[in-house]
Amino acid sequence: MSNYWLMKSEPDAFSIEDLHALNQSPWDGVRNYQARNFMRAMQTGDQVFFYHSSCPTPGIAGTARVCKEAYPDHSSWDPTSAYFDPKSTPEDPRWFMVDIEFVEKWQKVVTLAELKQSPALSDMILTKKGSRLSIMPVTQEEWDYIIKILKT
Structure with a gap:
């Protein structure tokens, strides 16, 4: 049974069109502990x-x-990266990424x-x-409802 997620990206940094061109890509650079923990819970096949x-x-x-489950985000170890974190090391990684x-x-x-106007989505985190x-x-109910909105 797959889980459902929402992942945000600024389209001028990485858009759905960019993902389409690549077919798959790592989702790196996440530097929020709660978001990181959500990625660590993702499983291959989860819908996004x-x-x-x-x-x-x-x-x-x-x-x-999701096509690859969580693994250490190596950009946190690169001092030239905008996502560098000196407290994260290969031996003790602090940050993770998944591939989608x-x-x-x-x-x-x-x-x-549109999403905010839907009473059925009033409990959605977004x-x-x-x-x-x-x-x-x-949730699966939120996922199904949004797919229904798309088709109307």
């Missing part, structure tokens, strides 16, 4: 909403799938405004005031 954030129309732009693979780019973005996590779980 790919969310475009910090853009004129934030929202879900497509879907992806492209599934589908949607013809329309399901916007944050729609809560002040929610800024870059990775979050999604």
Whole structure:
């Protein structure tokens, strides 16, 4: 049984189109402990909403799938990386990443405004005031409802 997730990326840094071009990619650079812990819980085959954030129309732009479970994020060991963390080492990694693979780019973005207007999504982490996590779980009911919104 797969789990469901939402992963945010700024489209000018890494978009659903970029993932499509690569087919699969590591999801690196996460430096929030709760988001890291969510990645560590991901399993191969888990479904992912790919969310475009910090853009004129934030929202879900497509879907992806976890294709490699959590492993140490080596960018935390590279002093030239923007994601360097001197407290993280190969022997005692602090940060992790997963690999995701492209599934589908949607013809329309399901916007944050649309999601917030749906009473069925009032308990979704994304729609809560002040929610800024870059990775979050999604319930199967939320997943199914958002897919239904897409198809209407």
